[in-house]
Amino acid sequence: MKPWDEYEIKARYIPTFLSVVPLVQLLLLIIDKTFWLELISNISWMLIANVSLSFIIMLSLVQIQCSLGKGWIEESVFGKGGERFPTTNMLLYAGGLISNEGKERIRQKISNLSGCTFSSQLEEKKDPANARLQAREASGFVRALVGQGRMTIQYNIRYGFFRNLIAGIIWSSIGSIGCSVFYAINGNLKLAISFTIYFIIYLMMFIFKRTILENLAFLYADTLYNEFLYQNKGVN
Structure with missing residues (x-):
């Protein structure tokens, strides 16, 4: 998979970006600007081939969040290794x-093409x-x-987007709650309410993750097998 293909951008990078926005805002609020200026100055030697520290951190967060999405969120819904997918x-x-x-x-078609056997x-009842x-x-x-099929990739992206977005509840919650408290203390109720809503949205997605992911996973699987059955018949 290419680092910047459609799936990577829509199902991995965008969910991570949306999740870390409140946390980044919180860090900017509570840490003095002088610290950031000094940090940038001190790590300037790390900038190699125009790759910035923020880009490196973002890539790391993408890997962490997607690992959580696969190993935590998905397995909590579909079992270890997605056995009930x-x-x-x-x-x-x-x-x-x-x-x-x-x-x-x-x-029948799988067996004819691959030689796979089924119970x-x-x-199946016995074992x-x-x-x-x-x-x-x-x-x-x-x-x-x-592979990507004609429509399979779109349903795969949709499923991956929400799975990885829900996995970002850890830092989105920390950031949203922190920003809400900060702005409430400083009398900025509009922003305090905005970040509270941000937190509630993530919380609701986490609470209803099973319903969300089961529906999206079914649509992906249904599209996958339909394209598999009819891909050589000119019908998709």
Whole structure:
């Protein structure tokens, strides 16, 4: 994946930027400007090939926030390694989401193209863990084959954006609450209320993360398998 492709910008960089804005504002408010001027002066030797310290910090925050999104937010909704992600559940008889006939069409095409095997309905009941592993491996083949697709990438970006945005609740909350308190103490109620609203928005997204991510993940998975089924038939 290229560092500046559409997914990287929309699903990784933008959510991180939106999350750190309140924290950066808080730091600018509580730390004297002289400190920042001295810091810039002292680390000027670190500026190599026009790469600024702020850019390095931003890249680091992107990696941290996206790791939290994948390892904390996503796993809290879909289990370790995303074992209950809709792309897996759609291939399981017990997973629901689509009809058994739809599952069979997808399974048959995957088996024909990749040689992947699936558990029968009876085998799935006897050994659900193995059936889930088979489905997860098969979904990986489908993602690799479809790639960005025509619409799959857009639903993938939408899901990634909200997953990573929710993961930014840690520093967005610290920054928003800090700024709200600071501005309230200094009599600037408009800005205090603005940052309070900012905090409430993030809090609500975190509280309802399961509903948000399950809906977005389903739309992504549904689009992925539709494009997989019809990509060679001229229909998308």
